[in-house]
Amino acid sequence: MQQIEKEEEIFNDDKLIEIIQKIIVGVNGFVDLKQYIGTNKPSFGLIQNHFEKVLEQGNTQLFQQNIQKILEGLIQNNVQRVFIRVLFQYLKQNQDQLNLKQFQDSGIAKIWKNLQFQELNEFIILFQLQDQITEQDLLNHYLDLVQQKKFDDAFLLYQNLKLPKNYFYNLVDQMGNNKDAGKAADFIKKLNYDPENYPKIVERLEKSCIRYLSKEYSWFQCEEKLLYNQSLLVYYCEDAYYHNYKKEALSIIKRNNLLNQIKKENQKEYIKQDFQEGFEEIPNVLFVKDEFKPTEEFVNNENGVYLLCSDFGYQENQIFVVDKVDQNYFDAWKCIHSSKAVGYDCENVTPWTKLDYQGFKVCLVQIATQNHVFLFDFQRLQNHQEFKDDIRKLLENFEIPKIGLSLKDDLKHTVNHLKLKNIIVRSVIELSNCFKMLEKDPKLKSLAYITEFYFKKKLSKYETCSNWEYRPLRKAQIHYAALDAIASLHVYLKMNEINNQIIEEEKDVLQMGQ
Template sequence: MQQQVEEEEEVFYDEEFILILQKVIIECDGYDELKNYISINKPSFNLIKTQFQKVLNQNNKENFEQNLQKIFEQLLQKNIQRVFIRVLFQYLKENKDQMNLKKLQNSGIAKNWKNLQVQELQEFIELFELKDQITEKNLLQHFQDLVNKKKFQDAFQFYKALQLPQQCFDNLIDQMGNNQDAGRAADFIIKQDFNPANYPKIVERLEKSCTRYLYQEYSWFKCEEMLMFSQSLLVYYCEDAYFHDMKREALSIIKRNNLINQIQKPNLKEQMEKDLEVGFEEIPNILFLKDEFKPVEEFINNEIGVYLHCKDFGYSENHIIFIDKIDQNYNDAWKCINSSNAIGYDCEHITPWTKLDYQGFKVCLVQIATSNHAFLFDYQKLKEFQQFKNDMQQLLENVEILKIGLSLKDDLKHTVNYLKLNNIIIRSIIELSTCFKVLEGDPKLRSLAYISEFYFKKKLSKYDTCSNWEYRPLRKAQIHYAALDAIASLQIFQIMKEKNNNIIEQEKDVLTIG
């Protein structure tokens, strides 16, 4: 490290750089040399500043002040690296009172303002007191020019730095209302913390882009189930599917969910209404028609014997308890959990469909597996009960109960944040991916599906990962999926513990939140 610093200092104090700076300051020359020097040696802001000051202190301040405008203009015209402009502005700011920069107001220096980067412009106006010359009208016109040239990032930075009227921002977002730029427009809206409802064009673009992705990635019946709580998205999906030779499937969704009046395009709505007339045969959604307590792949793809079941570990359907209220089942569940020395832990949640989704991230379900039961706690119903918050906090802070799972810290953070628990220390965490890496000598952090198949020689169904976890009642296959993730975590831990308990003990972790 010391050698590196010495080498940097040696390059910095190179006589070549001193001569170049003297040329720039005294003769208004050497700009190409300056550009090349900075490009090759990459001196830092502080190093340039120190050497710049050193040259000025060699009786060169008068020359510098006389040549300031020409130096400044040449730096811009030659496109010298902006770090040097920043050094120049810093020096001017520190010595403004002694230099009388205001005298340059009528010399034409103001004409250079459009060549400055946004972050430099405000400083330029203040340094040379140019508010009267660079008027609000000039700034608004320049902003509009940036928008017209589709330099949207520059326009946004300009809007923020100069604190332009919100009308400018609204105009910018309106001009970005196409598929290619909608994502960036959403980022700008989020950064300004503005209400997405005021930008319906962007919201619509994002939602349509989302449904096009879903159409390409998932079966129509899974898309219907995933989007049941998002009517606008479901309508966009149906329109897309209808245009892509899936008319009967789209119309079945529309009929089943009573969406025909949500179709905005009159011609399309009229055509769909004709198609839905007498004689139309609705296609049922297989996820609801054939729902069984087992992996979905078995009853939609007939993949028998391929996937893990809860029953493979001795958990029948009766051993999986869904809890959505404070009652005897709830109390019995916590007695069972609190008497355990290890539990499998997992969460099911939904993430926003788009960047501007009003609902945001939601934890919908928490699964806790003990040696003989799996308890599925309905967060949407229980999150407001103080007793549930207290029970969860006591469990998480209990050092005697191991909390076992994969990507467990993320699930625990979601639990704590969603329940609004404060200043909590979660103890005795076992992260399976880390344990597997150490125990099996695997160079990568593996998924729960990978680790399960490694130990149990069967696949772990992931079909319902992105299913609709808000829908109630949950499908039987969803309940099986949710319970199995927690059960499999606990079963994997038991195998690991038998193989090398010392390693497992060493991997116990603590998480502090708040």
Template sequence: MAENNLDQQMETKIEEQKQNQDNKKTKYNKKFKKNKQEQEQKQNQSEHQGGEQEDNSKGLKIYPHIVDQKFINLIDFDQLDKLFNSEIEKDQQEAVIYLKAFIKEQKPTLINLFDIFDHYFNKEENKGLLEKTVLRMFKILKCLSTLQANSIIYKSYFCLIQQNSVKIPEENQQFMTEISQAWKYVHTDSLNTFLTIFDIASQIKKEDVSDEIKDLIVLQKYSEAVKIISVFSNFTSELAPLLINSLTTNKDASKAADLIKQFKLNPNQFPEVEIRLKKMSLRYNLRTYSWEFVAELFREQKDILGYAVEDLLFNKQYNEAYSVLKSDDQIIKYVHKKESLQALNDPSIKFKVLPNRLYTKDYFSPQSENIGQEPEGTHLNLSKDFGITRDKVFFINDVKSKDFEFAKKELESAKQIGLDGEFRPAVTKLDNNSQSLALLQLATQNYCFLFDPMALKNEKEYEILQQNIFQNPNILKIGHTISGDISMVASQLNGQLNFKCSLDLAKLHKSKNPEQKQSSLSFIAKFQLGKGLCKGEQTSNWSQRPLREAQIHYGALDAYISIALYNKYIQLYGEKDLSQFFERI
């Protein structure tokens, strides 16, 4: 029981952390939007009054600006002579070391360093030297790379070349071959600029890029490899698998999955990554939840449950392992470890099938209370606290049923509707079925309706009902962080939805209680109604059919709580005051 209580506390903590992250994301988006507007204003001013701008799409560009003479006066130009004019490698290396130290100490901007280089190459004694450095670029770039020079040195140098429109003279075209080999010495942040300035991307061979990726993999410089693959996008399908396959370990499988998604590759090409991710997902859930929860969550994933049996046996949780195994006759096919098979056939181990409490103690009430994890009355209960008994909750998967007709009548005539949705569980990052809507919950003052989107998909009557409800400005739709719910509903209708008249409980709570740091739905419910929501079913298997009674209670309550809170706010502030929080469109 103590372990179960800990699981519940962890779940609540996870929810609160997620809410805090959502709050931070909202603040960040507002700040980002403000900063973007300020930057646009400064950019407009700089184009008229003198300013600066960086454009990475086709190289770097420096616009008219006020030169900071302070930084120019700080530089030792003898060191630049060594970098750009000396034939002695030791001198060049000394110059790079000096520049790195200068950048670390003085922290010049790209513009500062550009001005320093520009001043150097425009000195009377250095006229024409810039063109010569371009012809010596291979040697210079190799030195910069060997000593791991700061990316700002590359950027400012290339910027100067670009601004001066320096080209390789026709009589020196033999140097182009050398320059086309110099790309591997260019800092990855400046590689695209380098290729653009000299227009040599088409000259780079896939084999050379592949060799560079392999070298970076050996050195475990994965982020640099990703940048190079992104630059040479025409080679992505051949190069990305090199990197992804190298990351197929328990430690890096998540990174590999991110790259598969980033480069839009077919996950089926990387079965080993998927296997690793499944094992990671399983072990996380075994650490976080009970074996009963795991058995249900992955009940369609027999291979994952095979791993579960192996892990539970390894941890000497024999009865739990045996109970998972006996939940489906197909699971034994996926138990492969020799030690696990030996344990299952060990006569000294007395295996016992444990009852899965999610099914043996499944009632229309909070899950944690059903299974004895918490005392009865700990959380809000639809029947006891709001009078919404089981017969007032309808699960609808057929548009031709009487329940659908009743729901249509009640919802289209309602003045307020509570809104929420549940999603298919995400087994791994590469699960294409994850995060698709598995249940749409709508509540009125007296009833709750749970629609099955998987069964009702493409049913015209269902689509029309949603449009009649969500596009009706006379029906107030209430939810928590309702913008997500609006997107959820719109996705069902392929974006064809003009959502009208809504109330966001999170925004309302923050406005009325600015001193409160938390604003999760469960917190708001406890703050206003005295008890919170049981979150035991939050990440349960919502794609299974039939749903358990505790799931039905959870889903219905998640929608009805919006109605209950709205009624509470009416008592506290009055309908006129609340109307200012309605979002009409």
């Protein structure tokens, strides 16, 4: 209701009509128009409505005389493009009544370079300027836009003129710095071009990724994250060595046999000297001290702070990693299909950069019953028909609630990556919605928040972005992955004790795999 009232208040304000009147009659007021649009942000339809109102007040003839001056004024004063779109829309709708061809000899063609491509295309057609603005003019304009670093306009022109690929290489080459590399990647993706043809952009993105990792994570976390991406691990070592984390960099280089992969020749020589002189290798604590408990306990000595699987009655021997279709696999599903409810969660990896076309991957599916947790190795099982059938059977089973947080996303990723079609997921319990209804909290909360609310201990998130493709999984990863599914199930059981009716009302049905 508030939004409607706000729209009506702007709509009934005569200020915009007064400004448009100034522009059409006196060819002034452009600064006022720019300020009005910037402040009030009126819609295309609202401006169009007021524009037509002014013309209906007997101003059509004056408008026709002033079209060129109005357009020049809009461009010179850098008025928001929405008004130019309204103007062109009106000209298009009324071009049979307006003699737009008369402006061909008045120099109107001179303003074409200040128009964006979509407007430019309409401009050429409306004023019939095809003979004055040639394809060569447009091509030269493209090159000028690239040199002026007006990359968005240049890209639109490239797309619409269907220029040869070498013109795109020229554009991307000009964008090969940190500031514009992300935008260049967007262009490459839109055109579905092969990233390998743009190594400068890929390198910029990867180095930017490394700077982010170095800032957000410890060196030993970075090593573990990058174990399956050698080029990024090399960049990380070069960056760490340059910033005087030499022992850490040397340790990673030695462990992963990266010396010959170092790209910076001067740095490589210094590293060789360090190797010859000898150094004390620093072990990676994640592998040396790996234990079945929250990582914070053995890395940061934060004992007694975080929830353990054992707090809910699950010992290490009750948690199983299932990575092939064998008797353990069949026993696992027998247990799951006979359960009264299951906690459901996924562990994923996300793309390192915009041009990492391998993209998002599901690595694990964790399913917790009241006595066991099964961690299904998704990468090894996803092509097995038995796994697809068992997942479908579980998701479509009305009798077994599937419980989790942001569960719709996890289920969607599972269904899409398994390429399941026409599946109805029944008895879905989204914990954030349940918590909202049960505790009268208007904001959606994380699993960590809800778990601590009910069980008074923190849920470790240390391993959230660890290397879920790494095999074998570390014990701490297994503990983390199992606990997320366990926590989901036991939060649900706790909520059921408080108010079973509310939880039952929150059961959802989702249609997926269309």
